[in-house]
Amino acid sequence: MKKKAIFTAIPLLILVMVLAGCPGGGATGTLEFYANGEDFVRQGFVSKDGWSIQFDHVYITLDGIAAYQTDPPYDPQTGDDISGDFTLRLAGAYTIYLAEGGTSAPPILVGKVLEAPVGHYNAISWKMARADSGPATGHSLVMIGTAQKDGQSIDFVINVEEECEYQCGEYVGDERKGILSDGGTADLEMTFHFDHIFGDADTPADDELNLAAIGFEPFASGAQGKDVINMAEMHLGHVGEGHCHCGCH
Amino acid sequence: MPKKWRVIAAVIGVLVLGLLLPTEALAHGVSIEYTSDIEITIAARYDTGTPMAGAQVAVYAPDDSSTPWLTGVCDDEGRFSFTPDASRPGIWDVQVRLAGHGGMVHIPVGEDTASTGGVGGYSYLQIALMAACVIWGSIGTALYFRRRRPA
Numbered sequence: 001m002k003k004k005a006i007f008t009a010i011p012l013l014i015l016v017m018v019l020a021g022c023p024g025g026g027a028t029g030t031l032e033f034y035a036n037g038e039d040f041v042r043q044g045f046v047s048k049d050g051w052s053i054q055f056d057h058v059y060i061t062l063d064g065i066a067a068y069q070t071d072p073p074y075d076p077q078t079g080d081d082i083s084g085d086f087t088l089r090l091a092g093a094y095t096i097y098l099a100e101g102g103t104s105a106p107p108i109l110v111g112k113v114l115e116a117p118v119g120h121y122n123a124i125s126w127k128m129a130r131a132d133s134g135p136a137t138g139h140s141l142v143m144i145g146t147a148q149k150d151g152q153s154i155d156f157v158i159n160v161e162e163e164c165e166y167q168c169g170e171y172v173g174d175e176r177k178g179i180l181s182d183g184g185t186a187d188l189e190m191t192f193h194f195d196h197i198f199g200d201a202d203t204p205a206d207d208e209l210n211l212a213a214i215g216f217e218p219f220a221s222g223a224q225g226k227d228v229i230n231m232a233e234m235h236l237g238h239v240g241e242g243h244c245h246c247g248c249h
Numbered sequence: 250m251p252k253k254w255r256v257i258a259a260v261i262g263v264l265v266l267g268l269l270l271p272t273e274a275l276a277h278g279v280s281i282e283y284t285s286d287i288e289i290t291i292a293a294r295y296d297t298g299t300p301m302a303g304a305q306v307a308v309y310a311p312d313d314s315s316t317p318w319l320t321g322v323c324d325d326e327g328r329f330s331f332t333p334d335a336s337r338p339g340i341w342d343v344q345v346r347l348a349g350h351g352g353m354v355h356i357p358v359g360e361d362t363a364s365t366g367g368v369g370g371y372s373y374l375q376i377a378l379m380a381a382c383v384i385w386g387s388i389g390t391a392l393y394f395r396r397r398r399p400a
Binding site: 072073077120169170172173175176179193203208240241242243 | 295297309340344348349350351355
């Protein structure tokens with residue numbers, strides 16, 4: 001009798017523990033992860049110092065991608081690490097071709113997690129890591145393109161070797177993201193603002209963005225990426241229009 | 250007259266006097282109602298301290314994270330005010346955006362224990378299982394103490 005009670009109790013206890021550890025009580029959906037270089041990468045733009053930049057290829061390698069359900073919501077301004085009530089990880093490292101497609105191409109699907117527990121994934125983190133293989137081997141970011149100014153045209157290849165970890169709160173944009181319901185599909189976006197590196201002629205010269213950006217002139221003069229780019233100060237990674245906490249090394 | 254009767258007579262007298270007083274005196278009464286709505290004001294600024302004048306604002310109620318409950322625009326000082334629906338307690342999310350940059354603030358209204366998106370709560374299945382475990386444990390404990398000890 002005693003053994004029977006124990007054998008009944010153990011599976012029930014395990015079931016309770018499993019359900020208690022998963023938000024949504026076992027209901028699942030599909031959570032997709034996207035990378036977006038925005039129109040700066042797809043259509044090109046004019047840097048703060050007047051160079052018209054067009055990208056042929058932009059490779060960025062993303063690793064350790066994780067989505068979180070946090071309560072209270074994560075605030076990247078604090079500089080703290082994300083402490084999620086539930087964490088969902090996308091396994092693997094991905095080298096993404098951010099300039100893929102035409103000028104109106106949609107964001108690029110990095111990967112998806114099937115049967116992700118439902119809930120509001122209101123924080124995300126990832127690492128911009130050096131690629132182990134492929135066209136960007138040894139670099140975390142590779143920008144290849146052409147810059148033109150006053151009749152001068154320069155073909156450039158800018159490599160970045162720094163690795164950065166981005167911790168971000170909720171996506172900020174036209175619609176809210178990461179709200180996953182039972183049997184549904186939700187998405188999260190890793191957004192990259194390349195105007196933070198080169199500046200933007202459409203933004204006032206005294207804007208904080210342009211004051212922090214390095215422009216294109218140093219590269220036109222032959223500088224290498226590692227010579228002038230300090231990724232920790234560039235704030236490349238965003239969630240839509242929302243800023244992230246960034247640490248680079 | 251016994252003291253008891255004197256008290257009763259005094260009470261009756263006061264009541265009768267009250268009934269005989271002119272009713273017009275009640276016309277000076279006032280009716281005061283109140284609501285406990287709380288206005289919330291946010292102030293949105295860039296890191297530099299510059300106000301986000303003209304920024305777009307979207308307010309989300311706790312029970313509908315997808316559809317804005319209210320939209321508006323910040324004033325020249327980057328301020329925006331709204332009065333949340335007190336019948337919808339929980340975390341009210343306010344998103345502010347301007348020129349490609351933005352952020353969110355999360356404001357608790359009403360019950361402190363309310364949370365967003367169901368995070369941190371229990372599903373009905375979890376609650377049912379926990380209740381079953383408690384009942385099962387109680388019955389087992391009761392039966393254990395009620396069993397007869399061998400003579």
